[in-house]
Every structure is written in C-alpha cells, then in structure tokens.
Amino acid sequence: MAGLYFHIPFCKQACTYCDFHFSTNRSNEDEMISAMVKELELRSSDWRTQHFETIYFGGGSPSILNKGQLHRLLEAAYKHLRVDSNAEISMEANPDDMSKDKLQEWRTLGISRLSVGLQSFQNKRLTWMNRAHNAEEALACVKRAQDIGFNNISIDLIYGLPTSTLEEWREELAIAKSMNVQHFSAYILTVEERTALHHQVKKGSVKPAPDEMVEDQYNYLCSWAKENGFEHYEISNFAQKGYRSKHNGNYWNWVDYLGVGPAAHSFHNKQRSWNIAHNINYIKKLSEAVLPAHGEALSKADEFNETIMLGLRKTEGINVALLNSNYLAFLGEDALLSKERLSDRHLAMLSIEDGIWKMKELDWLLCDEVSAALFYSA
Numbered sequence: 564m565a566g567l568y569f570h571i572p573f574c575k576q577a578c579t580y581c582d583f584h585f586s587t588n589r590s591n592e593d594e595m596i597s598a599m600v601k602e603l604e605l606r607s608s609d610w611r612t613q614h615f616e617t618i619y620f621g622g623g624s625p626s627i628l629n630k631g632q633l634h635r636l637l638e639a640a641y642k643h644l645r646v647d648s649n650a651e652i653s654m655e656a657n658p659d660d661m662s663k664d665k666l667q668e669w670r671t672l673g674i675s676r677l678s679v680g681l682q683s684f685q686n687k688r689l690t691w692m693n694r695a696h697n698a699e700e701a702l703a704c705v706k707r708a709q710d711i712g713f714n715n716i717s718i719d720l721i722y723g724l725p726t727s728t729l730e731e732w733r734e735e736l737a738i739a740k741s742m743n744v745q746h747f748s749a750y751i752l753t754v755e756e757r758t759a760l761h762h763q764v765k766k767g768s769v770k771p772a773p774d775e776m777v778e779d780q781y782n783y784l785c786s787w788a789k790e791n792g793f794e795h796y797e798i799s800n801f802a803q804k805g806y807r808s809k810h811n812g813n814y815w816n817w818v819d820y821l822g823v824g825p826a827a828h829s830f831h832n833k834q835r836s837w838n839i840a841h842n843i844n845y846i847k848k849l850s851e852a853v854l855p856a857h858g859e860a861l862s863k864a865d866e867f868n869e870t871i872m873l874g875l876r877k878t879e880g881i882n883v884a885l886l887n888s889n890y891l892a893f894l895g896e897d898a899l900l901s902k903e904r905l906s907d908r909h910l911a912m913l914s915i916e917d918g919i920w921k922m923k924e925l926d927w928l929l930c931d932e933v934s935a936a937l938f939y940s941a
C-alpha cells in the first residue's frame with residue numbers, strides 16, 4: 564500500500580501567510596510537467612511492488628494546470644506504477660479555478676475528491692490574505708462541483724486571524740455548514756518565516772490574535788463539529804463517517820509515499836528523501852536524467868519520536884505497550900513511556916485507557932509540547 568503525491572509548484576499569486584514551495588512565474592509549466600514525468604519514470608523501479616491506493620495533486624496550485632498537463636501526470640502514474648482501480652484521486656483546488664468546464668475535465672480524468680482552499684467567506688479577510696478568489700467565488704464553487712457530481716469534497720478554513728472575533732468565526736462555520744461537504748480542515752493562522760505576514764508582524768503592522776481568542780475559536784470549532792456530525796480525527800481534520808482523507812491518513816500511519824515534483828518529500832522503507840525546492844534546477848537535473856533528491860535513513864530514535872508525534876496528532880493515540888516493546892531492545896529502559904515521565908500538567912492533557920494514550924480534544928493544540936516531553940534523546 565502506498566500513496567503518490569504530485570507537487571505542482573505554481574500559483575497565480577503569493578498568499579500572505581504561505582511558506583510552501585511555489586513560483587508565480589508559470590512560463591515553464593510544460594517543462595515542469597515533462598520533468599515530473601521523467602522523475603516518476605526514474606523512480607518507478609523502486610516502487611514496482613507497491614500498490615498505490617491514493618494519488619494527490621497538491622502544491623502550489625494544481626488546479627491551475629490544464630487538462631493535458633494533468634492527463635500527462637496521471638498517464639505516467641498508470642504507466643509506471645501499480646495504481647488501484649478504485650484509488651482515491653484528490654485535487655487541491657482554488658475557488659477561482661473551479662469553472663464548470665474545469666470541474667467537468669477533472670471528473671473525466673477520474674479525480675474523485677476535491678480539497679477546496681476556501682479559507683474564508685469574507686472579502687476583507689480574503690484580500691488581507693492575498694487570496695486570488697473572492698467571497699462570491701468561495702460561496703459558489705462547492706455547489707458547482709456538487710452539481711457536476713463530486714460527492715467527496717473537503718474545504719479548508721483558517722481561523723485565529725488577527726482582530727478576528729468568536730462571532731465572526733461562528734458565522735464562517737455557519738456558512739460552511741450550509742455547503743454540505745463531507746470533510747473539512749481548519750488551520751490556525753501561523754506566522755511562518757520568509758512570508759509577507761512574518762514581515763508585517765515583525766514591523767508591527769499586524770498583531771497576531773491573542774492565544775485566548777484562538778483557544779475560544781478552537782473550542783467552538785470542536786463543539787460545532789460534534790453537533791454537525793463531523794468526527795475530529797486529527798488536530799486539524801474533521802470528517803463525516805467514511806470520509807477521512809485516505810491520502811493524509813497514510814502520512815500519519817507510516818504508509819510509504821512517493822512525492823514527485825520540486826520540494827516533494829518521499830518515505831520508503833523507513834528512508835526519507837526530499838527534492839530540491841527550486842523549479843529551474845529541478846527541471847535541469849531531470850533533463851540530465853539525474854534525480855534532484857537528498858535523503859536520510861530514520862534512526863530508531865527518530866522512528867520512536869515520530870511515532871509519538873504522529874500518534875498524539877490522531878484520535879487513535881499511541882499504543883504505549885506496543886511502542887515500548889518495539890523499541891526496548893534498541894533504545895533501552897530509559898526511553899520507555901511511563902506516566903512518571905510526564906508532569907502533572909501534561910498528564911492531565913491525556914486520556915489513558917487500556918494502554919492507549921490520547922490527547923484530550925480541548926488540549927490537542929498543545930500536542931507538540933506533550934510529544935516533546937516524551938521524546939527520546941540519547
């Protein structure tokens with residue numbers, strides 16, 4: 564079982580908060596697709612025995628590609644890899660790209676799931692984020708996709724925006740409810756380095772939302788999701804029954820994945836690799852049939868720590884007895900998880916039942932802090 568990820572490194576414009584790899588120079592889109600096809604071909608011999616049950620177009624903005632470009636990538640996937648006939652094929656889509664024609668093309672290509680970057684339904688917020696779409700497009704695009712036959716749709720929303728209020732967040736979620744989607748992801752706005760937002764915060768023109776406001780919005784989100792039949796299955800992800808994201812679930816469950824495109828990461832046989840985050844150099848390397856990647860094998864300590872981090876992010880939590888028995892021989896007694904390793908404050912954030920440790924929902928935002936307290940360091 565494995566997943567395939569295509570990183571499409573182009574966007575129409577740069578959103579204020581975004582630190583993903585992308586370029587707004589789209590003049591070499593076709594060369595990029597050729598390079599990605601080449602990368603897939605070069606890597607395929609390592610992946611022949613794997614069954615791919617998900618394909619994910621992410622980025623960047625995959626929805627800006629035309630039908631021919633998407634077709635070339637899918638054709639290469641089916642030619643070089645063993646893709647399940649009922650694979651989940653997801654596309655990250657921006658509202659301004661979701662015309663009737665494009666949506667129909669995506670259906671024809673076999674795309675079965677859309678992850679729509681709505682972020683907000685208010686023009687003042689969308690403009691502040693420098694999104695390429697407006698509120699009208701945000702409101703119309705999901706219905707248009709549903710009318711065309713998409714029945715597995717996720718939407719992305721951002722909360723914890725500067726100066727935002729609980730009332731404003733309630734209104735955003737009320738609109739989201741009216742869309743009848745199967746899944747949604749809600750992310751707290753974070754200030755990443757090397758972004759326009761970071762610059763604005765540094766010079767003082769923007770003040771991040773206070774922690775208490777972010778917490779209030781998170782708490783409301785959790786109760787709203789429950790009332791509306793969504794399972795909160797990962798810190799930022801909520802699904803109706805049967806509609807969890809298979810592709811992202813694989814990342815959190817140690818399933819191998821092949822990432823194609825600049826800045827894409829792969830995970831295979833406990834080895835991680837990552838491609839260079841530079842469009843021109845990526846294309847150049849592949850034109851010379853050289854893989855533009857670096858890699859590392861995970862140490863037992865890395866594996867142990869990642870199991871903790873990934874486990875606490877999910878509703879399934881960590882099976883402590885299993886984890887301890889798997890790593891005792893490699894890391895020794897001192898690494899083992901036990902309640903004594905945690906402060907009373909951290910312990911109070913966990914629910915512990917039948918040897919499974921889970922973050923309590925209302926403390927979930929502090930999961931990195933609890934994970935770090937449990938990490939093994941030599």
Ligand code: SF4
Binds near residue numbers: 575578
């Ligand atoms: S569209 Fe997505 S990837 Fe592109 S700049 Fe905006 S948030 Fe980043």
